[in-house]
Amino acid sequence: MARRRIRKKKLPENPVRVTIESLAHDGRGIAHVDGKVIFIDEALPDEELDFVYTDSRKDYAEGKVVELFSRSADRVDPECPHYGVCGGCSFQHVAADKQIHIKEGLLKEQFLGIGKLEIETIWEPLTGASWGYRRKARVGVKYVPKKGRVLVGFRERRNPFLAEMENCKVMHPLVGMNLMALSDMIGKLSIKAKIPQIEVAIGDEDCVLAFRVLEPPTLEDKEILRAFGHQHTISMCLQSKGPDTIVPLENEPEVLPKYSLPEQGLTFNFKPAMFTQVNYEINRKMVTRALESLALTKDDIVLDLFCGLGNFTLPLATQAGHVVGIEGDLPLVNHAKENARSNAIENVEFHVADLTKDIDQFAWAKKKFTKILLDPSRAGASEILHHFKKWQPQLIVYISCNPSTLARDAGILVNELGYTLVKAGVMDMFPQTGHVESIALFKHTS
Numbered sequence: 001m002a003r004r005r006i007r008k009k010k011l012p013e014n015p016v017r018v019t020i021e022s023l024a025h026d027g028r029g030i031a032h033v034d035g036k037v038i039f040i041d042e043a044l045p046d047e048e049l050d051f052v053y054t055d056s057r058k059d060y061a062e063g064k065v066v067e068l069f070s071r072s073a074d075r076v077d078p079e080c081p082h083y084g085v086c087g088g089c090s091f092q093h094v095a096a097d098k099q100i101h102i103k104e105g106l107l108k109e110q111f112l113g114i115g116k117l118e119i120e121t122i123w124e125p126l127t128g129a130s131w132g133y134r135r136k137a138r139v140g141v142k143y144v145p146k147k148g149r150v151l152v153g154f155r156e157r158r159n160p161f162l163a164e165m166e167n168c169k170v171m172h173p174l175v176g177m178n179l180m181a182l183s184d185m186i187g188k189l190s191i192k193a194k195i196p197q198i199e200v201a202i203g204d205e206d207c208v209l210a211f212r213v214l215e216p217p218t219l220e221d222k223e224i225l226r227a228f229g230h231q232h233t234i235s236m237c238l239q240s241k242g243p244d245t246i247v248p249l250e251n252e253p254e255v256l257p258k259y260s261l262p263e264q265g266l267t268f269n270f271k272p273a274m275f276t277q278v279n280y281e282i283n284r285k286m287v288t289r290a291l292e293s294l295a296l297t298k299d300d301i302v303l304d305l306f307c308g309l310g311n312f313t314l315p316l317a318t319q320a321g322h323v324v325g326i327e328g329d330l331p332l333v334n335h336a337k338e339n340a341r342s343n344a345i346e347n348v349e350f351h352v353a354d355l356t357k358d359i360d361q362f363a364w365a366k367k368k369f370t371k372i373l374l375d376p377s378r379a380g381a382s383e384i385l386h387h388f389k390k391w392q393p394q395l396i397v398y399i400s401c402n403p404s405t406l407a408r409d410a411g412i413l414v415n416e417l418g419y420t421l422v423k424a425g426v427m428d429m430f431p432q433t434g435h436v437e438s439i440a441l442f443k444h445t446s
Contacts, residue, residue, distance in 0.1 A: 013052070015052050019047070020047045021045065023106060025436070027102070037059075047070055048068075050066050079131075085163050086155075087155050089433050104122065107119070108122070110403040110404050114411065123439065126427040126428060128279065133279045134176075135172050135200075135278055136202070142161075143192045150183045153165035169432075170432050172207075174202060178232065191213060199246070201273075203269075204257075207234045207235065208255055210272045226252065268314075268339050286427055290397045294395055303323075303326070306326070306328075306377070308329075309339060310335075310350070314343055321347065325350045325351070327352065329352075336350045356379075356384075368390070385417065388417055389417065397440070398439070398441075399437075422443050426439075
């Protein structure tokens, strides 16, 4: 039987005038039309504006601004000419110092609305450079014959197509200011139509670009890539399949980028596709705040959940008696062990475990821990929280990339597990975007 084609409802074409009431958790303006909530890109509270619909669902709709009639005092003109088309940024229309305070307000709203908690003590936001901060990215590549060029960059906002970009101001200049040079170089390759993406990994000193190739490059292609790498001091790698297939060009050394935590005297190396924080300046401040909050001593046995390659585990180990790091990704765990060895950290152990599943069978899960740090994905950590009853940590530091799931989990910790919310705050890990990175400290009430 043939499937019935579902016709997409035709959107109203005429602009609609509204006054923006508040901001959503992703930074979009909220208005209501005929009782339906509308999320509007680049709209700020109290602004009167005309918008047009870009999508409409049963329970909500989306739109974009076409004309402003009143302008928020927080609004500024975006610095990037690609803003509004490129989907990499969504907050450039807000002054940099106001962005983080808006995010702070969003965090408070999420805690109150979802976790039923009021943040009585708010941390001073952690801030840093507003531009050129991003050192990790996966950028798209697309050869477009009609344009006569290769596009390199991020996708358009709410659109699967690559944006036509000349540069990117939020990326580290070594790559962000060389998108056109990359485009021109790729355009000379015989496989220019067979490269869908580039993994960007920039350390404190080294830069690695891993080109995903759907067909093997020719010898001439490799020489073009090699020459570009030498010219720009970039390690050029090829990726034929998954992340574990990333290798440097023949006869070129393997370069593992490094980042440091100077206050803790630690250096981490990582492979290009491995997860690391994109903003090194904020990462350093974040690690320091976490350590200060936990007030560690050599009597402490600490559990680091969702530990990755040890970004928090090793710093914790410089002050605690023993630290156990748990991560679901085996290559990350192996790399964490290697980073511990290279930094001569011996009072740590790492284990692989899916923290969304039952962990009762693991020996480490049967121990007690005086303090816990967790840094989960956007989904949060609700599945693991019931184990805290057995571990009985005195203090918990929760690092989050999603204020909604942090608020949900904070509600569980406080309302069900007997913890008090001591402090919470935001960290400007992703300036110019709606992304909200946050940290919260909990103390057991007993």
